[in-house]
Amino acid sequence: MSRKPIVAYQGIAGAYSHLACTNALPDHEPMPCQSFEDMLAAVQEGEADRAMVPVENSVAGRVADIHHLLPESGLFIVGEYFQRVNHMLLGLPGTRLDELKEVRAHPQGLAQCRKLIKRLGLKRVNHADNAGAAHEVAALGDKSVAAIASSLAAGIYGLEILEDSVEDAEHNTTRFLVMARQGVMPPVANGPCITTMVFQVRSVPAALYKALGGFATNGINLTKLESYIIDGSFSAAQFYIDAEGHQDDPAMQNALDELRFFCPKGKVRILGTYPASPFRTGGGEREA
Numbered sequence: 469m470s471r472k473p474i475v476a477y478q479g480i481a482g483a484y485s486h487l488a489c490t491n492a493l494p495d496h497e498p499m500p501c502q503s504f505e506d507m508l509a510a511v512q513e514g515e516a517d518r519a520m521v522p523v524e525n526s527v528a529g530r531v532a533d534i535h536h537l538l539p540e541s542g543l544f545i546v547g548e549y550f551q552r553v554n555h556m557l558l559g560l561p562g563t564r565l566d567e568l569k570e571v572r573a574h575p576q577g578l579a580q581c582r583k584l585i586k587r588l589g590l591k592r593v594n595h596a597d598n599a600g601a602a603h604e605v606a607a608l609g610d611k612s613v614a615a616i617a618s619s620l621a622a623g624i625y626g627l628e629i630l631e632d633s634v635e636d637a638e639h640n641t642t643r644f645l646v647m648a649r650q651g652v653m654p655p656v657a658n659g660p661c662i663t664t665m666v667f668q669v670r671s672v673p674a675a676l677y678k679a680l681g682g683f684a685t686n687g688i689n690l691t692k693l694e695s696y697i698i699d700g701s702f703s704a705a706q707f708y709i710d711a712e713g714h715q716d717d718p719a720m721q722n723a724l725d726e727l728r729f730f731c732p733k734g735k736v737r738i739l740g741t742y743p744a745s746p747f748r749t750g751g752g753e754r755e756a
Contacts, residue, residue, distance in 0.1 A: 472497045475646075476507045476516035482599035482621030484553055488644050489520045490620070492549040504534060508541045511649055519543065519647040525553070526641045528576050535696055535708050538739060539666045544651035545740030548662065550747035553640040555581055558602050558627040559614040565630060572601040573616035581616055584634040590614070602627055641747075651740055654714070660744040661714045662691070667727060668698075668706050668735040675730055676707070682726025683711060686719040691748075715741045 475496040477485035489498040499516050501507040510516040521538070522531045555577060559568065570591035571578070577598045578585065585592060595601035595615075602617040606625040614630065615621075622629050645664075654661060669675040683690055692710035713720045715738055728736050 473518070474499050474510075474516040475518040475520055476501050476510040477520045478502075478504050478507045478522075479597055480599045480603065482602055482618055482624045483597060484551060484618055484642060485520055485522060485644070486599070487618050487620045488522075488549055488551040488642070491551065492520065492547070492644070492646065493518060504537055508537060508543060508647070511543055511647060512541065514649075517648065518546075520549070521645045521647055522642050523645055524643050525576075526639050527553075527580055527637050530694065535694065536698075538645075538647075539706070539737060541647070543647040543649060545645050545664050545742055546648045546652040547646035547742050548745050549644045549646060550745055551642045551644060553580075553635065553642055554619065554633050555598075555616050555635040555640075556619050556622060556629045557581075557584065557614055557631040557634050558605065558617055558622050558625075559630045560605070560609065560611050561626070561628045563611045563614070563628060563630060567611045568614050568630075569612040571614045571616060572604060574598050574601070577601075577616045580635045580637065580640060583636050584631065599624075646742075647740075653716075653741060654743050656714050656716050658743070660712065660748075661741050662744045663711045663713060663715045663720060663741045664709065664739045665711070666706055666708050666737050666739065667731050669731050679727050679730035682723035685726075686723045688713050688719055688723050712744070 473496045475489045475493045476499045477489050478501050479485050480500050486498050501510055507519050511519045523534055524530050568588060568590055570593050572593040572595045574597050575594050578592050598617040599621045601615040602621040602625050605613050605615040606627055669679050689712040690709055694708045695705045698706045
């Protein structure tokens with residue numbers, strides 16, 4: 469019998485990445501990994517079929533380090549998924565709110581729930597991750613200690629949801645990229661697509677302006693453009709782009725030709741063309 473496909477994620481059981489795996493790829497078995505490097509290596513080495521990679525959050529911004537790892541991984545983006553982050557205040561079963569004295573979570577989780585923490589007058593205790601904080605609270609057996617984590621973590625660690633949706637910002641959402649060893653190219657006329665690429669430009673004045681001109685003249689919308697330092701040099705940068713469109717569309721081909729003209733040879737790399745999530749147009753999510 470063939471094994472069930474596996475999707476790797478960074479974190480422990482109950483993490484929001486775990487929740488994204490169960491929602492986006494319900495036919496896959498989630499596999500926890502200690503680090504982003506371990507998660508990507510699991511796919512590279514064939515231990516997992518997919519990786520669920522968080523790249524940005526609507527509140528916290530870009531996920532640190534991940535854009536350095538994506539081009540080096542040799543993997544391809546085959547989908548995207550937007551996971552709504554609903555923070556829950558978790559405690560031991562039967563705990564009353566007036567019994568709580570401290571709350572544990574990742575620093576970002578704590579920062580995203582300031583109003584709740586202030587209202588209850590709780591001491592903030594930083595933890596490496598939210599799901600780990602939930603695990604720790606369950607193991608402590610102390611009703612004065614709570615955690616901020618997902619509803620999935622509550623079920624896994626036997627905790628009670630004392631208050632739900634306790635985050636300050638209702639739009640708190642994390643975008644994930646689904647990555648695989650082989651690219652999966654959707655048909656050109658099969659609906660909206662996103663093409664993601666990284667590139668370096670020649671070190672001459674207005675090089676970036678000229679390189680991006682092809683997208684403008686060909687009517688291609690860029691939904692994301694970021695730069696980051698490479699090779700430890702403050703004079704060399706790599707750029708990351710999400711562009712609306714299929715890489716085989718004539719307009720995209722023209723834009724890519726112009727981009728390559730202003731970049732050193734071999735310094736434009738397409739990481740994947742994949743279906744655009746309905747979340748982008750307010751249509752809800754889909755299975756990636």
